[in-house]
Amino acid sequence: MALSSTFSPSFSPLTPKTRLIRRRSATKITCTSSSYPAPAKNHRPAEENIKDEARRLRSESSDHHSFTAKYVPFNAEFNSPEWYSLDDIVYRSRAGGLLDVQHDMDALRKFDGAYWKSLFDSRVGKTTWPYGSGVWSKKEWVLPEIDPDDVVSAFEGNTNLFWAERFGKQHLNMNDLWVKYCGISHTGSFKDLGMTVLVSQVNRLRKLNRPIVGVGCASTGDTSAALSAYCAAAGIPSIVFLPANKISTAQLIQPIANKALVLSIDTDFDGCMKLIREITAELPIYLANSLNSLRIEGQKTAAIEILQQFDWEVPDWVIVPGGNLGNIYAFYKGFKMCKDLGLVNRIPRLVCAQASNANPLYKYYRSGWKEYEPVKAKTTFASAIQIGDPVSIERAVCALKNADGIVEEASEEELMDAMALADSTGMFICPHTGVALTALMKLRKSGVIGAGDRTVVVSTAHGLKFTQCKTDYHSGSVPARPNSKRLDPFSLY
Numbered sequence: 001m002a003l004s005s006t007f008s009p010s011f012s013p014l015t016p017k018t019r020l021i022r023r024r025s026a027t028k029i030t031c032t033s034s035s036y037p038a039p040a041k042n043h044r045p046a047e048e049n050i051k052d053e054a055r056r057l058r059s060e061s062s063d064h065h066s067f068t069a070k071y072v073p074f075n076a077e078f079n080s081p082e083w084y085s086l087d088d089i090v091y092r093s094r095a096g097g098l099l100d101v102q103h104d105m106d107a108l109r110k111f112d113g114a115y116w117k118s119l120f121d122s123r124v125g126k127t128t129w130p131y132g133s134g135v136w137s138k139k140e141w142v143l144p145e146i147d148p149d150d151v152v153s154a155f156e157g158n159t160n161l162f163w164a165e166r167f168g169k170q171h172l173n174m175n176d177l178w179v180k181y182c183g184i185s186h187t188g189s190f191k192d193l194g195m196t197v198l199v200s201q202v203n204r205l206r207k208l209n210r211p212i213v214g215v216g217c218a219s220t221g222d223t224s225a226a227l228s229a230y231c232a233a234a235g236i237p238s239i240v241f242l243p244a245n246k247i248s249t250a251q252l253i254q255p256i257a258n259k260a261l262v263l264s265i266d267t268d269f270d271g272c273m274k275l276i277r278e279i280t281a282e283l284p285i286y287l288a289n290s291l292n293s294l295r296i297e298g299q300k301t302a303a304i305e306i307l308q309q310f311d312w313e314v315p316d317w318v319i320v321p322g323g324n325l326g327n328i329y330a331f332y333k334g335f336k337m338c339k340d341l342g343l344v345n346r347i348p349r350l351v352c353a354q355a356s357n358a359n360p361l362y363k364y365y366r367s368g369w370k371e372y373e374p375v376k377a378k379t380t381f382a383s384a385i386q387i388g389d390p391v392s393i394e395r396a397v398c399a400l401k402n403a404d405g406i407v408e409e410a411s412e413e414e415l416m417d418a419m420a421l422a423d424s425t426g427m428f429i430c431p432h433t434g435v436a437l438t439a440l441m442k443l444r445k446s447g448v449i450g451a452g453d454r455t456v457v458v459s460t461a462h463g464l465k466f467t468q469c470k471t472d473y474h475s476g477s478v479p480a481r482p483n484s485k486r487l488d489p490f491s492l493y
């Protein structure tokens, strides 16, 4: 088994200097040192762009690997008789259930955890195509077979992990509290992570002459922004279905600016979702919502990135706001792959946080996972999670059951107060992150999350997309909790 420089042009782990030992008898590669030589200097000729360079380096390399992935029914066994190529246009199993992307774990296991950690670490923050992206730096675990030429990337991911020193210390007596800023991203939300994967695969499918005239989604404002931006970058038509008057102005203008076909529909998100499912079943329009399991593959890299940022130490808790519920499963999948492939030896406990006004998962959890009913979602300041009939409910339950998970909820007053409190310590978070912070505050108060627990709150969108609700809050035009001190600027200090 030879290691390929096609993994990353700047990573050549078989040179003697790297002190990687290549075992002749075994196929695993063992790393005996964490120190690697600085990556080779970029000698790209002036007339060569970064894609040309990547192509040249691939053609010069003699080593090629055949990692593979396929669609299988969600929760299928390893050798499921029902499977589909990722080049098929399919969103549902034969029985009508969800699909999942299943990787050839045996092939990936031929390299040990130390190898993968070193490889991923070697790619962070570069402009090497496409590995400089936080998503594509994990390409072998995401879409192993796609040609880098077909990748549509904005070098997304690699988002900062903010140490919430003051918020943690003053309000929660915690000193190891972190906020993963997934919203500091190309289109201002974590959706970029999944969308680069989906649009890249569409790009490939169109080159293979598959019948795709455009890509469509239903959205509460972030999926539509990501879809329209990545499609525009690739010159692919996009169409977005938005619930009228239920998303922020900043979110609305994003797909308009990116020249998507924007349809504002007099219904809620769940109504839009129903419509897009019908339309993509009938017309050659590819479905871009997280029902499409390709999206999960990109989003799961945020979990891997968190481990990487902690130098592969596992945090105790990760708290994720939930709506359509693809992301909580994506986090679980990312952590689980790291454990299964030997990068870490456990996974964190997961918390999914919902707005009380859109809380079908919370209710299901509170019933002891016995009674599930979609709800009619009510208006919430956390408008991007105003979803009553989440498509990934089964994925979320699987994630939470396997990660000793908890579901919490936040009232409108709680989520807005939590957001304002966090902002007063130097953050500028979105209301969905306010939902996640409320869950943290409740679990700290009840002692479930300990003072010394290393905890990561996932911030899913940029606060600048949600200035109207902040304006309303700070001008006093939304109802306050009886004990809210929001109008007294000094009360928060």
Ligand SMILES: Cc1ncc(COP(=O)(O)O)c(C=O)c1O
Residues within 6 Å of the ligand: 189, 220, 222, 223, 290, 321, 322, 323, 324, 325, 326, 327, 328, 384, 385, 430, 432, 460, 461
């Ligand atoms: C900002 C933001 N936070 C959280 C979520 C919830 O993610 P998911 O739908 O994957 O549960 C969404 C979208 O639904 C979102 O746009």
Ligand SMILES: N[C@@H](CCOP(=O)(O)O)C(=O)O
Residues within 6 Å of the ligand: 217, 218, 219, 220, 221, 222, 223, 224, 288, 289, 290, 291, 323, 324, 326, 384, 385
């Ligand atoms: N918040 C999402 C809702 C749709 O979620 P998806 O992950 O299934 O696309 C949005 O921004 O549209």
